[in-house]
Amino acid sequence: FKKNSIDCYNIRYHEKGKMYRQQIWLDTGDIVIKSHLAGDDLIIDTVINSPIYYKATAFYKSYSDILKTNDTIEINNFLLNAYEENLGNPFSYAIGQNFLLRNQNSKLNLINFKSLIDRQGNKFNWFLLYPFVVDRVNNILSTDKVKITDFTFFNSQNQKSKLNLTGAEYYIIDFWFLACAPCIRDHKD
Numbered sequence: 001f002k003k004n005s006i007d008c009y010n011i012r013y014h015e016k017g018k019m020y021r022q023q024i025w026l027d028t029g030d031i032v033i034k035s036h037l038a039g040d041d042l043i044i045d046t047v048i049n050s051p052i053y054y055k056a057t058a059f060y061k062s063y064s065d066i067l068k069t070n071d072t073i074e075i076n077n078f079l080l081n082a083y084e085e086n087l088g089n090p091f092s093y094a095i096g097q098n099f100l101l102r103n104q105n106s107k108l109n110l111i112n113f114k115s116l117i118d119r120q121g122n123k124f125n126w127f128l129l130y131p132f133v134v135d136r137v138n139n140i141l142s143t144d145k146v147k148i149t150d151f152t153f154f155n156s157q158n159q160k161s162k163l164n165l166t167g168a169e170y171y172i173i174d175f176w177f178l179a180c181a182p183c184i185r186d187h188k189d
């Protein structure tokens with residue numbers, strides 16, 4: 001792996017018309033990956049000369065465990081601390097993406113997160129997740145109002161239409177999507 005920095009790789013192995021894959025984080029240099037096939041999965045047994053592999057694996061395990069607590073403050077603190085620990089490598093953006101998804105509606109939390117992003121600078125702007133994290137945070141923080149009349153929506157007859165919002169100073173518009181379990185619970189009708 002002759003890249004200049006830690007990076008995320010998609011390992012693919014083809015056998016008898018079947019593809020096995022695993023996404024892993026790796027350092028640069030002379031790396032040895034030992035793996036085996038189990039059912040439909042490519043299982044990574046050992047990665048030699050790549051500490052980030054084990055660091056990323058430990059992060060995802062801990063993140064999975066902490067999510068079970070449903071403690072938003074604890075989860076956010078965990079993510080911010082993990083991001084800060086990884087400021088020197090692009091794995092931070094994978095962590096940051098999780099923080100952003102959980103906090104995209106909280107400008108206060110995003111302001112705290114942006115201070116970490118600013119400390120990091122743009123040395124990893126080549127990384128795939130950089131714009132999905134950095135540009136998105138900057139976009140959210142720079143937007144104070146959305147001019148809803150600029151958008152077109154589908155009405156209940158599945159036809160495109162503009163919203164005609166007249167008569168009140170403020171409106172509440174609730175956006176959700178069909179694959180969101182909490183949205184479905186809240187919108188049974």
